[in-house]
Amino acid sequence: MNSIRFQKMLRLGRPMAALPATAALASLSVAERAAANTSNGYNLPYGVTDLAHEIYDLHMLVFWICVGIAIVVFGAMIYSLLKFRHSQGAVPDTSMVHSTKVEIVWTVIPVLILVVMAVPAAETILKIEDMRDSGLTIRVTGYQWKWQYQYMDAAEGVNFFSTLAQDSNFARELHSGIDPRSVPNYLLAVDKPLVVPSGTKVRLLLTSQDVIHAWWIPDFGAKRDAIPGFINELWFNVTPGKEGTYRGQCAALCGRDHGFMPVVVEVKTPDDFKKWVDAQKAEMKQAAAPADAAAPAAAANAAPAESAPLQAAALRTASQF
Numbered sequence: 001m002n003s004i005r006f007q008k009m010l011r012l013g014r015p016m017a018a019l020p021a022t023a024a025l026a027s028l029s030v031a032e033r034a035a036a037n038t039s040n041g042y043n044l045p046y047g048v049t050d051l052a053h054e055i056y057d058l059h060m061l062v063f064w065i066c067v068g069i070a071i072v073v074f075g076a077m078i079y080s081l082l083k084f085r086h087s088q089g090a091v092p093d094t095s096m097v098h099s100t101k102v103e104i105v106w107t108v109i110p111v112l113i114l115v116v117m118a119v120p121a122a123e124t125i126l127k128i129e130d131m132r133d134s135g136l137t138i139r140v141t142g143y144q145w146k147w148q149y150q151y152m153d154a155a156e157g158v159n160f161f162s163t164l165a166q167d168s169n170f171a172r173e174l175h176s177g178i179d180p181r182s183v184p185n186y187l188l189a190v191d192k193p194l195v196v197p198s199g200t201k202v203r204l205l206l207t208s209q210d211v212i213h214a215w216w217i218p219d220f221g222a223k224r225d226a227i228p229g230f231i232n233e234l235w236f237n238v239t240p241g242k243e244g245t246y247r248g249q250c251a252a253l254c255g256r257d258h259g260f261m262p263v264v265v266e267v268k269t270p271d272d273f274k275k276w277v278d279a280q281k282a283e284m285k286q287a288a289a290p291a292d293a294a295a296p297a298a299a300a301n302a303a304p305a306e307s308a309p310l311q312a313a314a315l316r317t318a319s320q321f
């Protein structure tokens with residue numbers, strides 16, 4: 001079953017993107033709210049990628065199947081309890097005890113329901129694992145308690161750390177005297193967000209330098225563990241027109257400051273992304289200028305030499321699937 005059919009079937013359950021369900025959302029400016037997460041605070045976010053929509057629709061399909069089962073099962077139970085109660089002179093029917101016919105029926109029906117759920121779920125899982133034809137690869141490394149982003153492909157060489165924004169960091173301290181509600185995007189803001197282009201399949205290679213972290217952006221339908229000594233992959237492709245800032249958190253309990261390493265992604269149009277990459281490269285060149293003067297050959301060789309094992313690792317993980 002494809003996702004478009006799901007969407008038509010299940011539109012009922014879709015949350016309203018602009019519903020200001022939480023105090024945090026209510027405190028955002030209009031511009032920020034437009035780019036805020038698409039969750040209404042009660043359900044999964046509908047998301048901004050096709051994959052996120054598909055995951056949402058699957059979730060709603062299973063939800064409505066569960067609702068249907070609950071109505072049928074509890075309906076039959078309540079009806080029987082009331083209709084055939086002892087005070088009404090009901091006599092137990094023993095003809096269905098150890099009935100092969102009944103046992104076949106109550107085995108086959110649940111199996112069919114499971115198959116109905118498993119087929120579209122398997123299709124989506126295969127899609128989630130399909131890392132082919134990505135347009136941009138970024139290596140993501142988790143640390144206690146920050147993220148490092150190292151770009152490959154066209155943005156090769158762009159490399160930075162992303163840590164909790166300073167105003168959140170001050171406000172979170174014990175007896176800071178700062179009201180967290182006065183801090184925009186409290187604990188969900190960073191100094192330097194990951195920047196990606198829209199309409200591009202972005203592949204992340206996730207690893208960690210210390211303990212297990214997990215990179216998670218609910219609106220991308222993307223969450224995966226970052227494990228030391230191991231490279232995990234995930235991909236997302238943000239629908240063009242959905243440019244903006246998307247926020248998530250580290251989703252694996254990774255130590256004392258686990259709650260203070262948010263994930264923030266800024267989605268730009270491919271043109272703006274290219275400009276951003278150029279600006280980053282110019283900035284890095286400027287920062288490296290004194291070193292270049294001292295050892296031009298070493299500086300020129302450093303970047304490719306460092307990235308070669310990464311490229312090899314990327315190829316290795318790609319070939320596993």
Ligand SMILES: [Cu+2]
Nearest residue numbers: 213214250254
């Ligand atoms: Cu973490």
